[in-house]
Amino acid sequence: MHRLLKLSFICFLIFSINDSAYAQVKKLAVDDQILQDSIYKSNKKKVLNFSMKEFDELFFEYFNRKNDPNITLTKTEFYNYTVQIATFSDRLAHLYPDQKEIAATNKEKWLSESYEEYLQYKASQKK
Numbered sequence: 001m002h003r004l005l006k007l008s009f010i011c012f013l014i015f016s017i018n019d020s021a022y023a024q025v026k027k028l029a030v031d032d033q034i035l036q037d038s039i040y041k042s043n044k045k046k047v048l049n050f051s052m053k054e055f056d057e058l059f060f061e062y063f064n065r066k067n068d069p070n071i072t073l074t075k076t077e078f079y080n081y082t083v084q085i086a087t088f089s090d091r092l093a094h095l096y097p098d099q100k101e102i103a104a105t106n107k108e109k110w111l112s113e114s115y116e117e118y119l120q121y122k123a124s125q126k127k
Contacts, residue, residue, distance in 0.1 A: 050088060
């Protein structure tokens with residue numbers, strides 16, 4: 001079981017750390033931040049109790065839906081995924097105290113994901 005946690009954490013890091021992860025954390029629009037806060041408050045307890053299997057399902061569902069050219073997530077759906085993934089970083093930091101800094105960086109990165117940038121990405125898929 002511990003190996004599975006470690007493997008999932010490594011997958012999380014690989015998918016999370018990309019060229020935008022090294023960019024400065026972006027400031028979201030106020031209405032996006034309010035939506036994120038609402039999603040965070042309503043999902044925090046559930047997400048912190050996710051099993052690795054539940055997290056993996058959420059994580060890969062997000063990437064599959066994000067990359068499907070026939071699906072465009074609503075703003076709420078988009079932030080529901082990104083906020084839950086960010087929240088799970090808190091659990092990973094608790095499980096792997098030596099990786100706390102990396103988990104915090106990943107959390108910031110996921111919380112800075114912008115719906116507007118996502119829409120631009122979707123538009124580029126159709127070209």
